[in-house]
Amino acid sequence: MKTKERAIEGGGMSLAGPQANAAAVAGALRARSRSRFRRNVPLLMMFAPVIVFFIVFRYVPMLGNIIAFKHYNLMQGIWGSPWAGLDYYRMMFSNPQSIAIIRNTFILSLLKIVIGFPFPILIAVMLNEVRKAWFKRSVQTLLYLPHFFSWVIVGGIAVMLFGSQAGAVNAVIRYFGGEPVNFLYQTGSWLAIFFGSGIWKEAGFSAIIYLAAISSIDPSLYEAASIDGASKFKQIGYVTLPGIMPVMTLMLIISMGNVMEVGFDQVYNLQNAVVSDVSSVISTYIYTVGIQGGLYSMTTAMGLFEAVIGLVLVVGANRLAKLFDQALW
Amino acid sequence: MRLSRSEKWFYVINNTLLFIAGMSCLIPLLNLAAISLSEYEAVAAGRVGIWPVGFSLESYKMLIDGTPIMRTFRNSLVITGFGVLFSMLFTVLAAYPLSKGYFYARRFFTLGIVFTMLFGIQAIPAFLVNRALGIVDTYWALWLPGLVSAYNMLVLKSFFEQIPEEMNEAAQIDGSSEWRLLWQIVLPLSLPVLATLTLFYGVGYWNSFQSVLINIHDSSKFNLAVLVQNMVANQSLLQSLNNVQPQEADQMLTPESIRSAGIMVMLVPLLVVYPFLQKYFVKGVLIGAVKG
Numbered sequence: 001m002k003t004k005e006r007a008i009e010g011g012g013m014s015l016a017g018p019q020a021n022a023a024a025v026a027g028a029l030r031a032r033s034r035s036r037f038r039r040n041v042p043l044l045m046m047f048a049p050v051i052v053f054f055i056v057f058r059y060v061p062m063l064g065n066i067i068a069f070k071h072y073n074l075m076q077g078i079w080g081s082p083w084a085g086l087d088y089y090r091m092m093f094s095n096p097q098s099i100a101i102i103r104n105t106f107i108l109s110l111l112k113i114v115i116g117f118p119f120p121i122l123i124a125v126m127l128n129e130v131r132k133a134w135f136k137r138s139v140q141t142l143l144y145l146p147h148f149f150s151w152v153i154v155g156g157i158a159v160m161l162f163g164s165q166a167g168a169v170n171a172v173i174r175y176f177g178g179e180p181v182n183f184l185y186q187t188g189s190w191l192a193i194f195f196g197s198g199i200w201k202e203a204g205f206s207a208i209i210y211l212a213a214i215s216s217i218d219p220s221l222y223e224a225a226s227i228d229g230a231s232k233f234k235q236i237g238y239v240t241l242p243g244i245m246p247v248m249t250l251m252l253i254i255s256m257g258n259v260m261e262v263g264f265d266q267v268y269n270l271q272n273a274v275v276s277d278v279s280s281v282i283s284t285y286i287y288t289v290g291i292q293g294g295l296y297s298m299t300t301a302m303g304l305f306e307a308v309i310g311l312v313l314v315v316g317a318n319r320l321a322k323l324f325d326q327a328l329w
Numbered sequence: 330m331r332l333s334r335s336e337k338w339f340y341v342i343n344n345t346l347l348f349i350a351g352m353s354c355l356i357p358l359l360n361l362a363a364i365s366l367s368e369y370e371a372v373a374a375g376r377v378g379i380w381p382v383g384f385s386l387e388s389y390k391m392l393i394d395g396t397p398i399m400r401t402f403r404n405s406l407v408i409t410g411f412g413v414l415f416s417m418l419f420t421v422l423a424a425y426p427l428s429k430g431y432f433y434a435r436r437f438f439t440l441g442i443v444f445t446m447l448f449g450i451q452a453i454p455a456f457l458v459n460r461a462l463g464i465v466d467t468y469w470a471l472w473l474p475g476l477v478s479a480y481n482m483l484v485l486k487s488f489f490e491q492i493p494e495e496m497n498e499a500a501q502i503d504g505s506s507e508w509r510l511l512w513q514i515v516l517p518l519s520l521p522v523l524a525t526l527t528l529f530y531g532v533g534y535w536n537s538f539q540s541v542l543i544n545i546h547d548s549s550k551f552n553l554a555v556l557v558q559n560m561v562a563n564q565s566l567l568q569s570l571n572n573v574q575p576q577e578a579d580q581m582l583t584p585e586s587i588r589s590a591g592i593m594v595m596l597v598p599l600l601v602v603y604p605f606l607q608k609y610f611v612k613g614v615l616i617g618a619v620k621g
Contacts, residue, residue, distance in 0.1 A: 036431050039429075039431055039507065040431070040432060040433050042506060042507035042508060043425075043426035043429060043432050043507060044426070044433070046422040046425060046426050046507075046511075047422065047423065047426045047427075047432075047438070049419060049422065050419060050422055050423040050477060051438075053419065053473075053476050053477055054441065054442060054445065054477075056458065056462075057450075057455070057458065057473060057474045057476070058445040058450060059445070060454075060458055061450050061451060061454040061455045061457075061458050062445075062448065062450070062454070063454075064451070064453075064454025064455075064457055064458060065451060065454055067453070067454065067457075078457065123347075123350065126343050126346065126347050127347065129339070129340070129343050130343065130344060130347065131340065135344065135347075138351065139347045139348070139350070139351040141604075141607060142351040142352075142354040142355055143350060143351060143354055144607070144610075145354055145603065146354055148532045148599055148603065149536075149596070149599070150535075150536030150538060150554055150595070151536075151538065152536070152538055152554045152557050152558045152561070152595070153557070153592055153595060153596060155558070155561060156557060156558075156561040156588060156589075156591075156592045157357050157358075157361065157592070159561055159588075160357075160360070160361065160364070160585060160588065160589060160592075161357060161360075163585075167375075168360055168375070170375070171375035171376075174375070200353065200354070204350075204354070208611055231335055231336075231339075232335070232336055232339040233339075264539045265538050265539060268538075268539075269538075269558060269561075269562075283452070286451075286452050286453060287452065287539070287542065287543070290452065290453050291452065291453065291456060291542075291543050296453050296457070299453060300451060300453045300454060303451040303452065303453065304451065307448055307449050307451060310447075310448075310449060311447055311448050314447050315447070
C-alpha cells in the first residue's frame with residue numbers, strides 16, 4: 001500500500017499543467033489522510049482498553065464524589081439517594097473534631113515539606129564532593145534503599161527502635177544509666193519520629209534529581225573558582241547551589257502543590273491512640289470512619305474538600321512556576 | 330592534584346557524615362536481622378546489636394507454624410507477579426500511541442490523563458466503583474484500579490518519543506505493522522526504562538497496603554504488608570502465639586523476635602532484586618523528572 005501512495009505522489013509531480021498538479025496535490029492529501037487513518041487503526045486498538053480504564057477507574061470515581069452532597073445509602077445507590085446539599089460541609093465546619101483533623105492534615109504535611117526539603121539537597125551536594133567512586137556508589141546504594149520499603153516496614157523498624165521495652169534506643173539509654181522513654185507515646189518525640197522517618201525513607205532517593213542537576217554544571221566554573229582561591233564551602237555556595245537553583249525552585253513548587261497529601265500509610269503505621277490528637281488526618285479518618293464505619297457521604301465530603309484544596313494548590317504552584325520558566329504544563 | 334589542609338579536612342568531615350548517613354540505613358536492617366536470629370534471653374535483655382547473639386531460628390519456625398505467613402507470602406507473590414504483568418502491558422499500550430505524532434487526539438488524551446494526576450482519586454468513591462463491579466474481595470480490586478500509573482505512563486511516553494523517528498519510518502517502509510514496530514523495535518530499545526518501571530510497579534504491588542485494607546476483607550487473601558502490620562501493631566496476636574508454644578527455655582520467644590522475623594520476610598525479596606535493578610532506576614527517574 002505504501003509504495004502505491006508514493007507512486008501517486010511521484011506521478012503528480014511529473015505532470016506539467018497547473019490544474020493537473022493541483023488535482024494531484026489534492027489526491028496526495030487525500031491519500032495521506034487515508035494513510036494517517038490506516039496508521040491510527042492499530043493505535044486506537046491499543047489505546048481502547050486504556051480509555052476504558054481511565055473512564056471506569058479515574059473519571060467515574062470523580063463523579064462518585066457527588067455522594068458528598070447526598071445522603072448516600074446502600075438501598076437507593078448513588079443516583080437514587082436524596083440530596084443533602086451542603087449539609088455535610090456545615091457539619092464538618094461546625095464539628096471541632098473534624099476541624100482538628102483538617103488542621104492536623106495541613107500542619108503535618110506543611111511541616112513535612114519545610115523540614116524535609118533541605119535534606120536531599122544536602123545529600124546531593126555532599127555526594128558530589130566525594131572523590132572515591134566506590135565510596136560514592138556504596139553510600140548511594142544504601143541511601144536509595146529505604147525508598148523501596150513500605151511504611152509497614154519503616155513503621156515496624158520505628159517501633160522496634162523506639163519502642164519502650166526492648167527498643168534499641170532505650171537499650172542505649174539504659175546502658176548509659178538513663179531512664180527508658182516512651183518515645184512513640186509522647187507528642188513531641190512522636191512528631192520527631194514522624195518527620196525523621198519521612199526524611200530517612202525519602203531524602204536519599206530525592207537526591208537523585210539534584211545530583212543530575214549538579215552533574216550538568218560546567219566543571220570549568222569549579223576550576224576557575226578554585227584558581228581564584230575559593231574554599232570548598234565558597235565553591236558550594238557560589239557555584240553548586242546557584243547551579244541547581246532552578247531545580248530547587250521546581251521541586252519546592254511541586255511539593256507545595258502536594259501540601260494536603262500526608263499519605264495514609266505513613267500516619268496509619270506510626271500512629272497510636274495516645275498521640276491521636278496530632279496524628280489524625282483526613283486520609284486515616286476516611287478509612288476508619290468512612291470505610292470501616294460506613295459514613296460514606298460525610299467522609300467523602302471531607303476528602304473532596306482535601307482534593308479541591310490540593311487541586312488549587314497544584315494549579316497555583318504551576319502558575320508560580322511559570323514565573324520561573326519551570327511550569328509543569 | 331594536591332590538597333590544601335582545609336580541603337583535606339573538608340573531605341574527611343564530608344565522607345564521615347555520609348558514612349554515618351549510609352550506616353543509618355544499614356544498621357536498623359542488621360539489627361532487625363540479628364534480633365530475628367537471636368536467642369530469647371539476649372533479645373529480652375536488649376543485648377542484641379547488629380550481630381545475632383546465640384543463633385536461633387525459633388522465631389522463623391514460630392512464624393511458619395503459628396501464623397499464615399506462607400500463604401500470605403504466596404498471596405503477595407501472586408498480587409505482585411500478575412499486577413506487574415498487567416500494569417506493564419497496559420502502560421506500554423497507553424504510552425506507545427500517545428508517543429506518536431500522527432495519533433488522533435493525542436493532546437486530548439494526554440491532558441485527560443494528566444488531569445487524573447492533579448485531582449486525586451478518593452478512597453470511598455473508588456471503593457464504591459469496585460463494589461459495583463463486584464471485584465471487592467478479589468485481587469482484581471488491586472490490579473484493575475492500579476492498572477496504569479499516569480506518572481509511569483508519562484515516563485515511558487517521553488522515552489518512546491526520544492527514539493529517532495527515522496527508525497520507525499524505515500521499519501514501516503519495510504512493511505512492518507504498528508504492533509511489530511512496537512514489539513521488535515521500540516520495546517527492545519526501551520529495556521532500561523521497562524526495567525525501571527517493572528521495579529516501581531513491583532515494589533508498589535509488593536508494598537500495597539491501603540488498597541488491601543480497603544478492598545480485601547477475607548483474611549485468607551491478605552498480603553504480607555497487612556499481616557506484618559498486624560504483628561507490629563497488635564500485641565495480643567503475638568501473645569496468643571506465645572501461649573500456643575511450649576514454654577521451654579530454648580523455645581521461648583519475645584514479641585520483638587517474631588516481629589522482626591515477619592519484617593525480614595517482607596524485606597528480603599526486595600533486597601534480593603534491588604541490586605539487579607539499581608543500575609537502571611536512576612536513568613528512569615531522571616527521564617521522568619525532566620518533563621511529564
